[in-house]
Amino acid sequence: MTSLRKHAWVISLAVLLGALLVLTKLIQPGFGVAGLESLARAALPFAFATAGMAVVIIAGGIDLSVASMMAVCAVTAAVLMERMSGVPAFLIVLSVGAAMGAINGALIIFTKVPDIVVTLAMLFVWEGVALLILSSPGGATADWLEGAIRGYFLFAWLPKAFLIIAIVAAVIWAPLRRTKLGLSIYAIGSDERAAFRSGISVGRTKIAAYAICGLFCAFGGLSLAALTGIGEPVPGPYLMASVAAVVLGGVVLGGGKGGLLGPLIAVFILRIIRTILTLMAVDPNVTTIVEGFIMVGVVMLGTALTLKGARG
């Protein structure tokens, strides 16, 4: 029953996304493959931030430092790629991201300070680290990185950016979900004590969850660097946006429920609403209001619908 409801949520999100795409086409008959491509490209950093956030929220935590970690990864990529060839730099950035996430998780476990407070403090730390690496926007990115997210793949209608999100999320998450670690992440999210008593190493699992979040943030930072061609040390608006998309995607704050597909669809829903409002020549400031209302409204609706389940 619960799984049915969960799938129902994801399915209705997908239907909503389809309806919104149709609506976009109706408003702007010229909206086609090119529009879709730029939409997917703009959604890249949001999607990775959301994926990372989703993993830690499923594990019963929250990571307020995602935007700062992305900034660190973006400037690291920009600085490294100026000096060395792209592939080692790419791998270094990924390990930097995972290491930052692991540090977040380890600090939560070893200091016993609540996760919100730890990641709040680490938000400042990583922001500072990003500024230390690169005090003003600069550096450069490898050409192939920029090329990797631009254009289409295989078919003339499949944006590369979209494919990248799907592949990265699938490669990291799909195998994980079927392993012991994936199961443990869900277990500590739904009931930490019960998970501990059934022999799960809560600390190690939590650190792994935060490290995965850091890894996703590294991809987010790389895509930021690829989008702009430089490294930008100031964190973007990805914290709020990722929490909104995660919750809209059907992951319950508090952990244990949801997946990665819902939040990723939610990212595209939020982005396409922005596109629609822009096409309708709505003041971009009003767009912010609408997004806020959607976030609050959807969560209210979701809470009201699942109130029984959440109460238990």
Next chain:
Amino acid sequence: MSVAPEPRPDPALERFGRYLADNPMIPLIGFLLLLVAALEIMRPGIVTPFRAGRDELLSLFWIGNLIKFAIPLAMLAACQVLTMLTAGIDLSVGVIATVAAFVCATLAGSIGVAPAVLIALSCGIVVGLVNGFGVGVVRVHPLIMTLGTGLIATGCLQVYQRLVINAGTEIPGFLGWLGTGRTLGMPNGLYVFVPFALFILWIMRFTGFGRLLFAMGSNEHAARLSGVRGWQVHLALYALSGLIAAVAGLLYLGMIRQPSLSLANPLLLPSVAAAVIGGTSIFGGRGSYAGAIIGALILRVLDTMLTLLQMPEGARTALFGIIILAVTALYVRITGSR
């Protein structure tokens, strides 16, 4: 970072820890004094002018300045302490403070000071009521709800700014007086803040509302079973939090004298940090406003220290985060609570 050994230390240390847990103000004040001492060592004479050849024992100017800039932070920390008592959090306070300041500054010239202030304060209450409705009635997680209303309020503020772009701004005289003037060597804001702090302490300790907050945070289910109407408490709590944030925004406006669209937003995360350093648990049921005030002072002294160190901005930001974490971790270690 020195950490007490993990497995059952000697009984004396444990007793000391329990004593500190019962009196969380003592280590906090001690830490604050330690920081001030460190600051004095870094820049001799900044706190005690007599060592630099002037004839004052303690620099009232410096203390006044410290207090002046800690006041808005401490007021926003009150919002966090109150909401955290019920295991909530209010992430819209920064935006509310900014909205109140901006609305007041833009309206004061055209409709008079008193109506402008009233409208600014009611903006805060309205956002607070929406928060309270979402958290209390619809039962949305406070983090999401207040983040969302903050987003909506930011958007409204941007639209509003487009409407009044030609109106110009005016800082009401009394706010300027409160923000920048001094009486008896102390900033005027202090004379507003002291009654305010006493009011908050009174609410928390001596009123039924305060007890309801603690009860809801300790065990919401039990509180509900004993007849507490949770949604009413939440509605009143978040409305109060919004009002406090709006007042803090007005004070801050008088201090900065430069209304902008992100005036008080940078104060949001430090306000959470001040509450946490002051020993308030984000899981609800435990918290002290006096601690949060000391927490705000600690953050301000830290800020001064890090500025004096003349480190690059990045190192300063990073160190700020590390210190917040270290203080909280140490606190958790010593008192054995979270």
